[in-house]
Amino acid sequence: MKLKMYHWQGINRLNQKQKGVLIAESEQIARQQLLNRGLQQIKLQQNWQLSTKPNQAEICDTLLQLAILLKSSVPLKNSLLILLQNCTNIQLNSWLHQLLNQIETGLSFSQALQNQGQFLTLQERQLIQVGEMTGKLATVCNQIAEHRQQSVALQRKLQKILLYPMMVLGISVILTALLLIFIVPQFADMYGDNQAQLPFFTQVLLFLSDLLQQYFWLIAVLIVGIIILIKRQLKSSIWLNQLKIKLISNTPMLGNIVQLSRLVGFCRGLHLMLKSGVPLNQALQSFLPQKKTWQNKIELQGDLTLIQEIQSMLHWITHGYAFSVAVGAELFPMQAQQMLQVGEQSGQLSQMLLHIAESYQQQLDHKIDLLSQMLEPLLMVVIGGLIGLIMLGMYLPIFNMGSLIQ
Template sequence: MFNIFEFHWRAKNRFQQVQRGILLAQNASEVEQKLLAKGYQNIHIQRNFSFPKQPKSEEITQFFTQLALLINAAIPFKQALVMQQENCTNIKLYQWLLNLNALINSGYSFSASMEKLNCYFSKQEIQLIRIGEKSGKLGLVLTNIAKARSQSEKLARKVKKVMFYPLIVLVISCLLTLGLLLFIVPQFAELYLDKAQKLPWLTAVLFYLSDTLQQQGLIWLFVLFSIVVSFLLFAKKYVNLTACQMYLLSHFPFLDRITRYSRIIFFTQNLALMLSAHIHLESALKAFLSEKMPDKVLQTQVQLSLSLLKQGYKFSEGLSSSVFSSQMVQMISIAEKSASLAEMCIHISDIYQQQLDHQIELLSQLFEPMLMLFMGGIIGTILIGLYLPIFDLGALV
């Protein structure tokens, strides 16, 4: 595999207008040749020294969207991929496109090449692309995949937005608490200890925490930082940690309903896509049994549904209302009787999308007073603990 680097360039076009951009290439001379071929002059090239990053989900969705537009515009598939590669600015994705083009040129199909490289795409998406290739509707399939991914990313952004505010308030609360324990509490400790006064238990606990932080604060800070960084790194790399995170969220008050609605939307959206592409129900369900699936609850449910299907039971009879909802199970049952399962899955997805939006909005409104109360409680407890000895002295007088 060739080493690919990022280069920033500045040049003038044939109309003497200054143009700037980013190109990925093996060296600066390759960039210069590309720019000269486009008619640029007075070329200035500078390499950007940065570590390659994994492409974001939005970049993969953009790849699907642009490839679908090019194919629907009757541009040959191989040429469309080359255009995608030329406009790519992510090194990892660029290398993936290089390998993808090499496999396709050697005789592999698009879906087989993606399956062989085995990164950035789910089993469901690869199956849909394979169906699109066989039916000659690859552009339509890619458009549907891009729409489904966009909806999932929109949902993820909403959830992150709701969680961002509590996180900021929690960080501020921790910083204020540390500031009080490190700078304010020691001054009160000197005042009270000089008088050899018996301190209330709350004040004694505050003094103990303050003394511990002053002596071992850096050690505890390093340990906490190491734990947080390790968790964030391993959670992205190992599916088990992500699955544990999903499990905790599904049992956390206020967030359990959001987790369930998200699971229903994800399941019905992907199932509707595959059923609409005339993929058999059993094959569509098998696509959810991926090792990269973070939601192990959903994976267990799909395995149970598959085993019951093979025994001759209906699909709806294998769905648990505790994993999804009784309303969804009833709607799936009705769809099976009317042979409109794909349309019903789309309908279910739309219904629970509206309910999820409402839950997220409600949660964001509830978080503000709860967090203010939480922050005020912590600071208030510290202040009360500091002034309790003064109240005791006043009572004695």
């Protein structure tokens, strides 16, 4: 089933102009859907936008709307129909359509998700199964949506911080390349055939300038190819993932932010599982990547450090150790480990996990704000330093000549 996106305009029963976006298999089906809504004088225009995977925010909004509809006592099938009608992402619309078809064949919601669970994690599918069994599907969907909202909010904060430095670094690279391609050659012509007597740093800049002029497009294609290759290898290479983790952890501030983010996300997720009545071992297993039926091996996904920590926890728990003893310092700081022990001894492990998440969330927010304030002056120094070094390298021979004259 190939779905298409249409922009539509029409007039409703009150003679008011309406417009929007609609996903349908064909123009005829789209027109019929709009007629069923009571619209007239319909104008349709197909949008040739490519089918893209829905982002975290779109999935989160879908789950939140489903929770609201279920809480309002709207039946599950009708709730999915309403979501389907308002969904403007082709892949997400197709997913909802397949879920609806499977539910109509007699499968439960959790069984349909198990067959079409590409946009939900194993953890979320298990929570929905528990919600169905306990009659609290609306509550569980709402909790999943809230958990996703917190994750999306944190992700957006990090993206906001990293977007500015990436733009600045990109501009710095472009300016440096322009200087090497257009400005440095003019100095090279001025120095003529005496380049062998120039200072070493000036000779390096002239060599880089000559290299960029002759092989600019080859270098650009090579850099893009290396980036694509690294992204692909990150899905399967354990060594490359470990190198990435090591680089991030050794980066000042950023390593601490990633560690706190990992701890907060894990504690919130595990709290949600335990609160819904999922056993500890099963809850921990839900954080691990699962092998699809069509895959020959498990694809590396998620946080490798977290996966290794959870595997270690499961190993020690199966050997009879308590959860608070099985956790490692790589994930839980000593203070958090002590809080876990108190929560486990008092039978309030789920609530203690939430308390740990909220406590370390405050530290995480402070670190993120601090990093955002530090990056701007630091990046200005980087830009000024790159341009200054090039100018220094070009004028260095002139300075040397001035010192010889004196």
